[in-house]
Amino acid sequence: MKFHVNRDVLAEAVAWTARILPSRPTIPVLAGILLDATGEELTMSAFDYEVSARATIEAGVNEPGRALLPGRVLAEITKSLPDRPVEIVADGSEAVLTCGSTEFGLHTMPVEDFPALPQMPPKIGAVGGGVFASAVAQVAPSASRDDTLPMLTGIRMDIEGPNVTMAATDRYRIAARDFLWRPETGDFSAAAMVSARVMVDVARTLRAGEVSISLGDGVAGFESVGRRTTVRLLDEQFIDYRSRLTGDWAIRASVQTAPLVDAIRRVALVAERNTAVRLSFTQGQVLIQAGGGDIGRGAEVIDAELDGDDIQIAFQPQFLLDGLSGLESERVRIGMDSPTRPALITDDADDPSFRYLVMSLRLA
Template sequence: MKIRVNRDVLADAVAWAARVLPSRPVVPVLAGLLLEAGEDLTLSAFDYDVSAQASVEADVAEPGSVLIPGRLLAEITRSLPADTVEIVTEGAEAVLTCGSAEFGLITMPVEDFPTLPQMPPAIGAIGGGVFASAVTQVAPAASRDDTLPMLTGIRVDIDGEGVAMAATDRYRIGARDFTWRPESPDVAVSVMIPARVMVEIAKSMRGGEVSVAMGDGVAGFESIGRRTTVRLLDEQFIDYRARLTHDWSIKADVRVAPLIDAIKRVALVAERNTAIRLSFSQGQLLVQAGGGDIGRGAESLECELRGDDIQIAFQSQWLLDGLAGVETEFVRLNMEGPSRPAMITEVTGDADPAFRYLLMSLRRPA
C-alpha cells in the first residue's frame, strides 16, 4: 500500500475512528485501526459491539490494506507537522512520513481483523443539530452502572414522523420529543441504544444530516463519510411517560442562565453530593447550600411563582444536568411538595415542552 493524504484530514478521521477502540481489548487485533486504500482511504475500528468507519480522499498510488495500533496512530497523526502524510507498507512495517518526521510502525495481521457488521436498512434521517441536542439533553440521566444494562441506554421510540428519546438511572428521567424524516410514514421502532455510544455519535455527526438505520439487533448512523454501528441493548424499559404526566400544583419560572450560575456559586461551600436548597416565594427564589464545617452560601433570584411557597432540595449535579438541557431563556420547575419529585421543562408558551427532566428531591431540604 502507498498513499498520500492531507495531514488534518487524516488526523481527524483517525481520531474519530479510534474513539471506539477498547482500552482492554479481548484480542490484540481489536486495538488496531484498519486502513484500506482503494478509490479512497477507509479507516475502520471494531470491538464486537461498536464499529466505526470513516472515508477520506487520498492519493492512492498502490491500493492495499494495513492494520496499525489505533491509539498510537491517533497520537502520531495529531502531533504531525502541517504537511502531506505518506504511508507506505514495507513488509511487517508501515512507514509514515510527514515533512521531516518519519515513523516505522509494526503492523498487525489484517486477516485476523473481524468482519464489520453490515449497515442495516435506513429508516429515516434527521438534522445533526437536532439529533445532538436531543441526545445531550437525555443522556445525563442514564446510569453508569453496567450491572443494570437497561439503565445505561437511551430508549428510542419511533412512530412515523415522531421520535421520543428517554433515559433514567432510577433517580431521574430525561426525555425529549422531536420530529424527523422517516423513509416510510408508518415506520414504528422501539430500541435501546447504549448512552455512551449515542453521546459520541451525536458529538461527531452534529454538522450534517444523520441517516438512521435499524435491523437485526443493530443500529446504524451515517453522516458525511462516517458510519457507526452499535449492538442494541435489551428492549425492556420502564413506562416513563406515566411518570412524566402530572397536574403540578406549583410552578416556578426562572431565568435558566442566572439559576445555573447561582447554583454553581453556592455549591462551592457544599460538601460533595450534599443538597442545594431552593426556597420559592412570590417573586423570589433563594438558592442555598452548605452550613456545615466549610461554610454556607446563599443567592436570591427573581422568579414567577404560581402556587404555594415551597422549599425543596436536590442533589446539585443532577439539578445542573437537567438545567443544562434547557434551551429557552426561562426554565419552569413543576413541583408538588418538598418530598416529591419535580419536573424541569422549558417555557414554551402554549406549546407542550419537548424536553422534560424528572428529578427526585431530597427528603430533608432544611
C-alpha cells in the same frame, strides 16, 4: 499498498476512528486500525465486537491494498506530523509513513485475523446533526453509569412516524426530549435502546450536516459526512417514562433559566458532598441556599413567578443543574406537589419538547 493524503484530513479521521479502540483488547488485532486503500479513497476501520467505526476520506491511491496498524500509536503519530502531505507504503510486515523529512516504520498486524465489521442495517430516517446532538446532550446525563443494570445505561429511542422521543433514567431522574425527523416511510415505528456512552460519542463527532439512522438485526447505525458507527442494541426493556412525565402539578414556578443556573452553581460551592441545595419559593422570588456544615453557607435570591402555595424543596445540586442546563429556553418551569415528591422541569412552551423529572431530597 501505497497512497498519499492530506495530513490534517488523515489525522482527524484516524483520531475519530481510534476513539473506540479498547484500552484492554481481548485479542491483539482489536487494538488495530484497518486501512483499506482503493480507487480514490482511504477507509479506516476499528471494531471491538460491540461498536464499530469507519471513516472514509479522499486519497491518492497509487497501489490499492489493506494494512492493519497499531491504532493508538498511529493516532499519536498523525496528529504530531508537520504540515506536509503524508505518504504511507505498506509491504509485508512493515508500513512506512513519510511526511516531509519525517519517517516512521510501523509493524503491521495480520489483516486476516481482523474481524469482519457488521453490515450497516437498513436506513430508517435522517435528522439534522444539531438537533440530534442537542437531544442526546439533554437526556444522556440521566443515564446510569452502573453497568450491572444495562437497561439504565442506555438511551431509549421511541419512533412513531415523524416523531422521535429520546429518554434516559438512572432511577433518580428521568429526562426525555421530543423532536421531529424525516423517516424513510411515514408510518414507520420502532423502539430501541442504545448505549448512552456511544450515543454521546456519536453526537459529538457526527453533528455536522445530517445524521442518517439505521436499525435492524439488533444493531443501530449512524452515518454522517463519510463517517459511520454501528453499535449493538441493549435489551428493549424500559420503564413507562411517559406516564411519570405527565400530570397536573399543584405548585408551578417560572424562573429565568440563566440566573437560576448561575445562582445554584455559586451557592453549591459550599455544599458538602451528597448534601442538598434548597429552593424556597414564595410570591415573587426564590431563595437558593446551601451549606451550613463545616465549610460554611451560601444564599442568593432571584426573581420568580409562583402559582400555588409557598414551598421549600431540596435537590442534589448536580442533578438539578443537569436538568436546567439541558433547557434551550430563557425561562424554566418547575412543577411541584410537595417537598417530598419529585419535581418536573420543562421549558416554557405550552407543549414542552424537553421534560426532566428529578427526585427531591428530604429536608433536614
